[in-house]
Amino acid sequence: RSKSSRRGSITVYEESMAKISARFETVRNELHHAIERNELFVVFQPLMEISNSGVAGFEALVRWDSPRLGSVSPVEFIPLAEKTGLIDAVSTVVLKHISSQIRDWKRRGYCVPPISFNLSPSTLENVDGAEKFLIQLETYGLCPGDLVLEFTETAVIHNEEVVAENIRVLARHGFRIALDDFGTGYSSLENLYKLHISKLKIDKSFVFKIKGSVKHANIVRGLISMARSIDLNVIAEGVESEDQLEMLREWGCDMAQGYIFAKPMLPADAERYLEAA
Numbered sequence: 001r002s003k004s005s006r007r008g009s010i011t012v013y014e015e016s017m018a019k020i021s022a023r024f025e026t027v028r029n030e031l032h033h034a035i036e037r038n039e040l041f042v043v044f045q046p047l048m049e050i051s052n053s054g055v056a057g058f059e060a061l062v063r064w065d066s067p068r069l070g071s072v073s074p075v076e077f078i079p080l081a082e083k084t085g086l087i088d089a090v091s092t093v094v095l096k097h098i099s100s101q102i103r104d105w106k107r108r109g110y111c112v113p114p115i116s117f118n119l120s121p122s123t124l125e126n127v128d129g130a131e132k133f134l135i136q137l138e139t140y141g142l143c144p145g146d147l148v149l150e151f152t153e154t155a156v157i158h159n160e161e162v163v164a165e166n167i168r169v170l171a172r173h174g175f176r177i178a179l180d181d182f183g184t185g186y187s188s189l190e191n192l193y194k195l196h197i198s199k200l201k202i203d204k205s206f207v208f209k210i211k212g213s214v215k216h217a218n219i220v221r222g223l224i225s226m227a228r229s230i231d232l233n234v235i236a237e238g239v240e241s242e243d244q245l246e247m248l249r250e251w252g253c254d255m256a257q258g259y260i261f262a263k264p265m266l267p268a269d270a271e272r273y274l275e276a277a
């Protein structure tokens with residue numbers, strides 16, 4: 001390779017890095033205002049009981065419609081919020097939305113199943129994270145029965161002891177805990193029984209492949225049977241086809257979440273999945 005072509009590729013690399021960091025700065029600045037200007041809102045996706053197709057709960061998922069940037073995916077802005085210290089403010093907005101939505105649904109006579117909330121890693125990694133979180137829930141009138149708390153394995157690789165203790169505190173207060181995106185992180189199988197979790201969510205990247213790959217099918221079937229043997233409730237995320245649902249049913253998976261049933265929906269659409277109390 002000549003010097004000039006090497007210089008050329010470095011320039012291209014530098015340009016794309018510059019673009020990435022410019023986007024990061026823009027999104028960071030906008031997100032800061034978005035929180036104050038109420039641009040964040042929450043959508044709800046049903047978790048279905050596979051055996052009887054009943055609604056077992058909803059997962060609350062944050063959305064951001066920015067007047068300047070358009071709709072920004074949480075896949076982009078949640079990691080950014082975690083890096084820039086904005087995640088606690090985002091979590092607070094989400095909790096407020098969940099709390100007022102539950103109150104509204106109850107007032108209007110609906111029977112409201114537990115709402116799954118995605119814990120931020122900071123809540124579990126800080127020494128007094130669980131205590132602070134419990135105080136916040138009390139402020140918003142949220143009880144253990146109202147919520148399922150989801151966390152991802154990536155939180156577990158840092159401060160393992162602190163994470164375990166925070167989970168213990170939350171579980172002791174009666175909250176159900178779900179290990180989210182299982183299979184994508186670095187968590188050991190040991191975490192499944194050491195941590196005080198009651199639910200396991202198998203990541204959609206595995207579920208997507210169970211029809212086309214025998215290996216993935218075997219992994220997911222094995223995970224389900226292992227989880228059930230230690231009394232964990234198993235949820236498959238990202239279920240999109242009848243074939244996938246049928247395989248999961250056969251393997252004894254408890255619940256499914258995915259486009260085959262419904263996409264995340266605005267409250268007015270989600271409430272069609274609720275029954276009168």
Ligand code: C2E
Pocket residue numbers: 045060061062073074075078091094118119120180181204237238239240257258259260264
């Ligand atoms: P997650 O907690 O694993 O949420 C499941 C994601 O899978 C959601 O993406 C959901 O829309 C998507 N999904 C569900 N069913 C299907 C399906 O059948 N097919 C496909 N292709 N996708 C499906 P979403 O809403 O984009 O959220 C992405 C991630 O962002 C979440 O993954 C979660 O880690 C994070 N996130 C979302 N809302 C919040 C929040 O309020 N707080 C925190 N801390 N993180 C959040």
Ligand code: MG
Pocket residue numbers: 059118150180
């Ligand atoms: Mg989740």
Ligand code: MG
Pocket residue numbers: 180181201203237
């Ligand atoms: Mg998940």
Ligand code: MG
Pocket residue numbers: 181203204237
């Ligand atoms: Mg996921």
